[in-house]
Amino acid sequence: MASVRELLALSAELESDSPGRDVEILLCHCLDKPRSWLYTWPEKELPAAVEQRFRHLFSERVKGRPVAHLIGWRGFWTLDLEVSADTLIPRPDTETLVAWALELPLPERAAVVDLGTGSGAIACALAVERPAWQVTATDMSEAALAVAQRNNERLCAGRLRLLQGSWFAPLAAERFDLIVSNPPYIENQDPHLSQGDLRFEPRSALVSGADGLDDLRHIVSGAAKQLTEGGYLLVEHGFQQGPALREILRSAGFSEIATRCDLEGQDRISGGRWNAQ
Structure with missing residues (x-):
């Protein structure tokens, strides 16, 4: 099982305008946790199912698929659309x-x-x-x-x-x-x-x-x-x-x-x- 820190480090493999932010969003989506949780529990090892889901989304992002399409929503104004x-x-x-x-x-x-x-x-x-x-x-x-x-x-x-x-x-x-x-x-x-x-x-x-x-x-x-x-x-x-x-x-x-x-x-x-x- 991988830790939060290890999965966040995968941003180094991502070609994006905001690789760190992209990885954070995908990981928060898989965990159903706020961004602050990631940095409160960086050594936390994640369940295999969560890690598998994250790695699938991450691989799609590596191919260029937009984060918004992967998680199904995008923040705009004060709304989550x-x-x-x-x-x-x-x-x-x-x-x-x-x-x-x-x-x-x-x-x-x-x-x-x-x-x-x-x-x-x-x-x-x-x-x-x-x-x-x-x-x-x-x-x-x-x-x-x-x-x-x-x-x-x-x-x-x-x-x-x-x-x-x-x-x-x-x-x-x-x-x-x-x-x-x-x-x-x-x-x-x-x-x-x-x-x-x-x-x-x-x-x-x-x-x-x-x-x-x-x-x-x-x-x-x-x-x-x-x-x-x-x-x-x-x-x-x-x-x-x-x-x-x-x-x-x-x-x-x-x-x-x-x-x-x-x-x-x-x-x-x-x-x-x-x-x-």
Whole structure:
């Protein structure tokens, strides 16, 4: 039987941006213990079944499979979200969009829609923080919506309205005070698609045309028909796409256009306000 210390030391064999943290998460998952327990009992020898389960997950992580897929959840905002291979893994950078949305001067019972919700990360975070908001989420993937529905029931008491369809398609002529989205924005030929966690995430949630802007253009152009007077649109994009997004928003007739940076200081979220002419 191996000790906690011996299993933690396996991080030296892992090629990852955060090998130590990855091993800690997998070991805590197998033990159903907090991280502090690992360092309180470093010499503790683990039951054979626990060690076997950990070594299996570790071997999958060595192959590159994302930690979130191995344990079935990912922390986002204040939530523990269920995720799967059918959904994009929520990133901390997307929390910038949530924070911005919560600052906006919206009605108490604002109508909000999250386009391409995936696991429901953004929609759930907004619904939890603003229980009076009427939050809708759309996604074209039936499998992704099944994950979002489970997160909805567990975290939001089932208050989210989930609709299947591409972007605005299931919304008919409805109007919203806020539209948010973290759409695909990676270029078709981007080499990062064959690296890291991206290899295991659904390509349809990542790639959007030759310049990565196809879906963002569609969302911006369609938002005018779905926003109330003075409503807001916030979208996530690539760190080099800020200038392009601001111009797309400006050309579509938005005002109060701005871009906010992610945790690394890179352009990540752009948005504006709709004022009908």
